[in-house]
Amino acid sequence: MKIPVIAIFDIGKTNKKLFLFDEDYKIVFERSARFIETKDEDGDACENLESLRLSVFDSLHEVLRNKQFDIKAINFSTYGASLVYVDELGKPLAPLYNYLKAYPQALQNEFYATYGGEEAVAVKTASPVLGSLNSGMQFYRIKHEKPELFEKIKYALHLPQYMSSIITGKMHSDITSIGCHTNFWDFEKNDYHAWVYQEGLAQKLAPIFPGDGVMQSTFPSENYLTGVGLHDSSAALIPYIESFKEPFILLSTGTWCISLNPFNSQSLTKAELDKDCLCYLSYQGKPIKASRVFSGFEHEQEVKRIVEHFGTNAGKYKTIKLSLPTIQRYLPDQNLAAYFDGLPDDYFNFANTDLQGFVDDEEAYHNLIFTLVFKQYKSTQLVLKNTSVKRIFVDGGFSKNQIFMNLLAMVFPEIEVYAASMAQATSMGAAVAIHKHWNTKPLPTDMIALKLFVSPVKN
Missing domain, CATH: 3.30.420.40 (ATPase, nucleotide binding domain)
Structure with missing residues (x-):
């Protein structure tokens, strides 16, 4: 008799883990991996997206071959403040820039001067001024420093939603990622901040999908209920x-x-x-x-x-x-x-x-x-x-x-x-x-x- 389980990929900065939980939320299988970081075009360390993607598929294949388990659903939890820029097929167009990457001071000054000052933006978006740790600022930087790349981007997905998309083929945003010191979200009006619309970023942020909802997977051939990632x-x-x-x-x-x-x-x-x-x-x-x-x-x-x-x-x-x-x-x-x-x-x-x-x-x-x-x-x-x-x-x-x-x-x-x-x-x-x-x-x-x-x- 196979054990019904949910597969959760827990992706931290250092360790990448797969857990299988049974219906009583006991861990019945665990696998851990660490990847060597790669570098972006400036020589700064960043996550190796391709290794991450292949690891998810390898791990799922391994579990599917294991006759003990019956996978009922899949979900992801990952670190935040990181955006994956994808084309209409969901393929990454750029490295996964590190949220610790130094942010150009002149560009930061220009952003806050345009949109009402540091205090006004910070209070509305509940986001301290953190440079690249505000993922909205990463996207703003792409638009202003790499306009050719910006034109090609279909969506900017936070990392949990990118991970979900490689299983489902569907691209979505999630409120837990948008609402975490990104500068994107206006907490007073419960919508994207005005600057997101004015800069033309809103249409490049995928539709919001509920964190407690599921989609059908396209991997590998069976349909697994898959969360949007958190x-x-x-x-x-x-x-x-x-x-x-x-x-x-x-x-x-x-x-x-x-x-x-x-x-x-x-x-x-x-x-x-x-x-x-x-x-x-x-x-x-x-x-x-x-x-x-x-x-x-x-x-x-x-x-x-x-x-x-x-x-x-x-x-x-x-x-x-x-x-x-x-x-x-x-x-x-x-x-x-x-x-x-x-x-x-x-x-x-x-x-x-x-x-x-x-x-x-x-x-x-x-x-x-x-x-x-x-x-x-x-x-x-x-x-x-x-x-x-x-x-x-x-x-x-x-x-x-x-x-x-x-x-x-x-x-x-x-x-x-x-x-x-x-x-x-x-x-x-x-x-x-x-x-x-x-x-x-x-x-x-x-x-x-x-x-x-x-x-x-x-x-």
């Missing part, structure tokens, strides 16, 4: 939105620690944008206010410094437990949240701290986490205030860090703080988004494992 940050939120109806924040931790609040529909302010807030759109087209801080990267750099200074092993800090006597050296007499509220955002910067001042590596590490929780508190508050959030779910690397989780519970005493774990959240989200089309069972109640953290001290 932006990874939005996909990771879907299992939480489907599982919990009470207001919550998801704190997704990795290189960036992103606080996502699906229950905050207040318009972004200039002050919030200046502090790196933005809005995503959920797969149902609802705004999700988000703030982010670069804590995972800072943690990695500072642990290296601690290891070098004290001659310890980095692995030690993966399992280190909270020491109350150690952390109490840093705790104020007053409530921790009130203490943090009274400090400017840049008050703590561990990188400037002389490690000679610490008794040992554990004291230094506790202090590092204390400063990161300070930054996290300031960041999360931006999307938390004036909402009725009762729970914070933390997933990713910091959810396993006992010191971080205990301090977070301490600084949010009125809110339940949970470490949440789910196998492959972005892939799971892409599967759950089209659940009703392929799965006859109800959504399982145990998709997300939760562990409650309570403040270790009364403050």
Whole structure:
């Protein structure tokens, strides 16, 4: 008896994965690949689109040959801020330019001067000024620097939708990609921003297809129900939105620690944008206010410094437990949240701290986490205030860090703080988004494992 499954391609910057989920959302097959990057015409590193395309076909052929599985549906979740420019046959006309590619300052200045200034565009599109990380700016650049290429383009597809198109032969846009700091979407009027129409880009953006809808595939000969593909940050939120109806924040931790609040529909302010807030759109087209801080990267750099200074092993800090006597050296007499509220955002910067001042590596590490929780508190508050959030779910690397989780519970005493774990959240989200089309069972109640953290001290 074959196992009914959904195939999800999860395409990150580094790892490209294929997962098969059964009807209970358990992973029953996994395959991982890494590709050597290629270079664009300027010599900048970029994704190898052809390797990616062939890998999808190879992986699907492999699964089809496997007599254990019966593929019911296919979907994609990939990193965002990347456009594939295709002709009317869906073939790429240019490299997949890297979203970290330097953006010409003169062109950027010209764009914002034409369309009302940085602040006006940023507030309307919920997009901080990020150069190539605003995918709309990549397309604007093509039009102005490569007009011959621009003429040939039938559609500019975000990467998830390009991946879907190679299976379905159909070209669509998706709201989770359009709504993620692209400069394309006007959140006030719920349509493309006026500049997209004025520059003639709107007709080169494919029709929007619902994130919870499916199409028939053309690969290889059988018809598979196929989703339109989702932006990874939005996909990771879907299992939480489907599982919990009470207001919550998801704190997704990795290189960036992103606080996502699906229950905050207040318009972004200039002050919030200046502090790196933005809005995503959920797969149902609802705004999700988000703030982010670069804590995972800072943690990695500072642990290296601690290891070098004290001659310890980095692995030690993966399992280190909270020491109350150690952390109490840093705790104020007053409530921790009130203490943090009274400090400017840049008050703590561990990188400037002389490690000679610490008794040992554990004291230094506790202090590092204390400063990161300070930054996290300031960041999360931006999307938390004036909402009725009762729970914070933390997933990713910091959810396993006992010191971080205990301090977070301490600084949010009125809110339940949970470490949440789910196998492959972005892939799971892409599967759950089209659940009703392929799965006859109800959504399982145990998709997300939760562990409650309570403040270790009364403050």
